[in-house]
Amino acid sequence: MRATVTRWSVLLLCVFALGGCSTIKGWFEIDDDEDPRQPVELEKIEQTVKAKRLWSTGVGDGQGEGLYRIEPVMGDGRIYAASADGEVKALEVSSGRRIWDVDLELPISGGVGLYGDSLFLGASDGFVMRLDAGSGEILWRAAVTGEVLAPPQGNGKVVVAQTYDGKLHGLDFASGERLWTYDSNMPVLTIRGTSTPILQGNRVIASFSNGRVVGFDAATGAMEWEARVAIPQGRSEIERIVDVDGTMAMLGNELFAASYQGFVVSIDTNSGRKLWERPVSSVSGVSQGFGNVYVSDEDGTVIAFLRTGQGQRWTQDALGWRGLGRPTPVSSYLAVADFEGYVHLLSQVDGSIVGRFRPDSDGVRADMLSDGNVLYVFGNSGKLQAYELSTTSR
The missing domain is CATH 2.40.128.630 (Lipocalin)
Structure with a gap:
């Protein structure tokens, strides 16, 4: 029988078997003050970027009760x-x-x-x-x-x-x-979710819960290449989870993908050859901009890797265990939503937190969209909103 690991951002971890959900000790008890996975309390910041709401509308019940994105x-x-x-x-x-x-x-x-x-x-x-x-x-x-x-x-x-x-x-x-x-x-065990397939001409690229990214001929389904993002390791099935569930990013013929308990990698989509890899554990996916590849680690650290694979540009660890979504470049900033519905604005240059707003108190799981200096946020409750970012006057 195949069991399933369901994840709400990075805060909830359940194993579903036929007939119900059982709790894994040490993963689900997030109310324990000594639990190292306790979300950090937000500290006040100096707001140098403000978000002005341009419009808002409702779309049904939003993400509903199925932990969808x-x-x-x-x-x-x-x-x-x-x-x-x-x-x-x-x-x-x-x-x-x-x-x-x-x-x-x-x-x-x-x-x-x-x-x-x-x-x-x-x-x-x-x-x-x-x-x-x-x-x-x-x-x-x-x-x-x-x-x-x-x-x-x-x-x-x-x-x-x-x-x-x-x-x-x-x-x-x-x-x-x-x-x-x-x-x-x-x-045997997987995290609830799948990545979005990418169509590149007549090639389709998809990632799977076995830690692999695969390129196929879109017309026939014939496999063209396969690349490993992570290799299952450890004694328990939980330790061996290596899902590639988050959104992948493309730049030309270069693909960026990240896995849970594995790596963020760069792959040449013509050959499937892995260009570089760096350790990370993420379920929300990657984005790119300013010569960087951005990832939200499961522990709440936002990391900017150099797109060349030559190390890290910066890290931001002030949002520990807040169930961060995929970082979204918008203008010269990076928007990252958390499980409480706050959107944090980071500088793409150095990762400093320059702004914060809360579009939906029910949280934000879906990837955000951007166009120029406007950010579009679809909250869990069904609020779809557009925000214009600008620097604050001093």
């Missing part, structure tokens, strides 16, 4: 967002004005993907959907083998979707017919 997506002056209870909205990026909204009457667990005039969503009961981005009309719905926890992606010929049972599916773009399926053979 349903991400909005932007394109052609619009932002598209979906909620766990099946509401999908298209909004003007500049004003937040509603263009259309639909109720799919299906529980959504993965989304939103965008290609051209098509949106892609995944349902918790094992469906992938393609919608018309202009109206929200469902163009097709295809059954897959399990829950879809990340945005499906398309390239006009193929739609790829990763399911929580460790499989990657290639579907026909026009009809939704299944073209191929790859089975990664999941470990």
Whole structure:
């Protein structure tokens, strides 16, 4: 029987077996004052950057009760967002004005993907959907083998979707017919989540809970290369968890990915050759900017690695065990959300904390988006908000 490790940011760790959830001593008891994983209390900072809210709207019940990370997506002056209870909205990026909204009457667990005039969503009961981005009309719905926890992606010929049972599916773009399926053979224990597949021309790149990143031919599903991000080590199944669940980042033909209890790596996507690696333990993923690769470690440390692999630019350890999400570059800053819904603004130059605001007291799990000096935050409660960042006057 395969058990599952469910993670709420980095604070909750449960093992699910048939019939319930059991607590692992030393991982779940976060109320113990002596627990080293106790989230640090926030200290006052000197705010040199302020966040002005430009607009706010609600999208259904947000992330719902399934610990999802349903991400909005932007394109052609619009932002598209979906909620766990099946509401999908298209909004003007500049004003937040509603263009259309639909109720799919299906529980959504993965989304939103965008290609051209098509949106892609995944349902918790094992469906992938393609919608018309202009109206929200469902163009097709295809059954897959399990829950879809990340945005499906398309390239006009193929739609790829990763399911929580460790499989990657290639579907026909026009009809939704299944073209191929790859089975990664999941470990006994995994963290709840999957990374978002990346389509690079006719190649699809996906990461798995066995610590591997794999490149496939998108049309046929044939494996082109495989790279190890982490190797399972230790006696217990918990010690051997090496999921690559967070968002990966691309720059040209260079891919950046991070694993839990493993490494952050740089991979040449033409060959699958690993260019460099550095120790890290992360479930939220990586981003890049200013010549850096940014990672939030599970212990709450934000690290800027030199993109060349020649070491670290800086580290910021003032946010210990606060369940940090993926760092999001915005203008010359780095935005990082925590489990209490605070967004911390760091300098990309030296990692100093220069601002803080709280868009959603229910927390922020979904990746944030940015465009210039505007940050878009989709909170767990369903609040989708746009904030303009600027320096404070002295």
